Amino acid sequence: MQQLGRTPEKIPPSAHQISLSAVSKPALKIVRQLNDAGYEAYLVGGCVRDLLLQHIPKDFDVATNAYPEEVKAVFNRARLIGRRFRLAHVRMGRDVVEVATFRAGFTEEQGAENRHVNKDGQILRDNVYGGIEDDAFRRDFTINALYYDPNTQNVVDYVDGTAHLRERRLVTIGDPETRFREDPVRMLRAVRFAVKLGFSLDPEVKRAIRRSADSLNNVPPSRMLDEMLKLLHNGYALDVYRELKSSGLFAHLFPFTEACEFGDSRDLIELALSNTDARIREGKPVIPAFLVACFLWKPLRQETETRIRQGMPPRPAFSTASFDLLTNQSMHVGIPKRIGTVVREIWNLQQRLERRLPRGVKMLLRHQRFRAAYDFLLLRREIGEVDSELAEWWTRIQEVDPARQHEMIKSLAPPSSSGRRRKRRRRK
Ligand code: ATP
Ligand code: MG
Numbered sequence: 402m403q404q405l406g407r408t409p410e411k412i413p414p415s416a417h418q419i420s421l422s423a424v425s426k427p428a429l430k431i432v433r434q435l436n437d438a439g440y441e442a443y444l445v446g447g448c449v450r451d452l453l454l455q456h457i458p459k460d461f462d463v464a465t466n467a468y469p470e471e472v473k474a475v476f477n478r479a480r481l482i483g484r485r486f487r488l489a490h491v492r493m494g495r496d497v498v499e500v501a502t503f504r505a506g507f508t509e510e511q512g513a514e515n516r517h518v519n520k521d522g523q524i525l526r527d528n529v530y531g532g533i534e535d536d537a538f539r540r541d542f543t544i545n546a547l548y549y550d551p552n553t554q555n556v557v558d559y560v561d562g563t564a565h566l567r568e569r570r571l572v573t574i575g576d577p578e579t580r581f582r583e584d585p586v587r588m589l590r591a592v593r594f595a596v597k598l599g600f601s602l603d604p605e606v607k608r609a610i611r612r613s614a615d616s617l618n619n620v621p622p623s624r625m626l627d628e629m630l631k632l633l634h635n636g637y638a639l640d641v642y643r644e645l646k647s648s649g650l651f652a653h654l655f656p657f658t659e660a661c662e663f664g665d666s667r668d669l670i671e672l673a674l675s676n677t678d679a680r681i682r683e684g685k686p687v688i689p690a691f692l693v694a695c696f697l698w699k700p701l702r703q704e705t706e707t708r709i710r711q712g713m714p715p716r717p718a719f720s721t722a723s724f725d726l727l728t729n730q731s732m733h734v735g736i737p738k739r740i741g742t743v744v745r746e747i748w749n750l751q752q753r754l755e756r757r758l759p760r761g762v763k764m765l766l767r768h769q770r771f772r773a774a775y776d777f778l779l780l781r782r783e784i785g786e787v788d789s790e791l792a793e794w795w796t797r798i799q800e801v802d803p804a805r806q807h808e809m810i811k812s813l814a815p816p817s818s819s820g821r822r823r824k825r826r827r828r829k
Pocket of ligand 2: 446447448459460462
């Protein structure tokens with residue numbers, strides 16, 4: 402049972418798979434320096450989970466009973482960051498390690514007076530310090546609440562996290578619905594970890610997600626964007642997307658996309674996500690704007706058509722619809738201007754790629770967003786939205802030498818139309 406006041410399970414090095422050599426040297430050094438200064442310090446969270454699963458951790462986090470100011474006093478290269486969640490960034494060579502002070506969690510006995518919680522039970526600020534045990538219980542999932550002590554090489558487990566790791570189960574610490582109301586982002590984290598680790602969500606967790614999904618609307622859009630990027634830029638976005646749809650969470654991320662009729666045999670979003678997954682696995686760069694452009698493409702087309710039906714000319718219909726859609730979307734997952742601008746460029750370039758005006762081709766090829774817009778065009782070709790001939794033409798023109806490019810552009814202009822234009826000029 403997960404219960405405060407229980408003696409933790411200590412798993413000795415003979416009974417687990419973590420080898421000290423797999424732990425980052427800077428993190429070990431930080432733990433040692435904190436110990437030397439008289440503080441407790443452990444590795445904690447995702448890195449311990451990943452080490453136990455024989456995965457390579459993304460980063461190493463340290464938890465300590467030293468207060469942030471005390472951490473700063475131990476390391477002259479520490480920087481205190483965060484308001485909602487104050488912690489120290491300690492620089493060691495090229496690495497930055499997050500050092501967080503043990504925090505207390507929310508329990509009925511403590512009441513809400515020590516922390517900032519809103520009327521929905523959502524935590525606004527979380528800087529109530531405590532001991533290691535409190536720190537374990539305030540974490541989200543049992544597998545994320547394991548501590549590793551490099552001195553003894555023991556794994557310290559207050560919440561049955563090691564058992565759940567073995568059983569490949571994602572279990573919340575405490576009642577899932579309460580924990581999701583406290584911080585709705587935990588629902589997105591649940592999906593991310595379940596997919597990434599190939600774990601199953603406990604039925605109780607699934608039920609709680611269905612009941613609490615709408616509380617995602619209370620999360621600041623900027624935090625939603627951060628979380629969305631973690632969900633989708635990781636190499637397993639397609640599975641994450643399917644899980645988000647089936648759990649009802651997707652509707653709170655991209656409500657306008659969800660509202661569109663789907664059921665197409667080939668789905669632009671699924672294609673885009675599997676391409677993104679492949680790119681990430683190959684170490685190629687990805688930009689957030691590309692996926693946003695894909696997610697919102699269908700609602701954009703629907704909205705544009707609606708405006709045209711209401712009598713607006715196509716161009717302003719398209720440009721006002723794209724502007725309004727991005728503005729409305731930003732109330733859910735925030736799309737900052739730097740991303741929104743690129744999204745609109747990708748969209749606008751679609752029309753230009755389709756029109757292939759001879760005078761504009763060279764300029765398009767040099768356009769900063771040409772590559773992203775061309776990739777987008779290829780996806781549209783795959784769902785049958787544009788002709789293969791058009792897509793292949795754009796592929797070919799990038800591959801050939803300038804002389805051949807010139808020929809390709811020249812052969813675009815239909816003689817009849819240019820003839821008409823010349824005639825008109827002569828009449829003048
Ligand atoms: P990743 O591999 O994605 O980095 P992680 O588990 O390390 O996974 P982080 O976001 O780096 O995830 O968080 C570090 C630790 O902090 C988590 O393992 C968890 O214990 C705790 N944590 C993070 N976010 C929350 C949250 N919203 N609520 C409770 N605990 C959290
Ligand atoms: Mg982490």
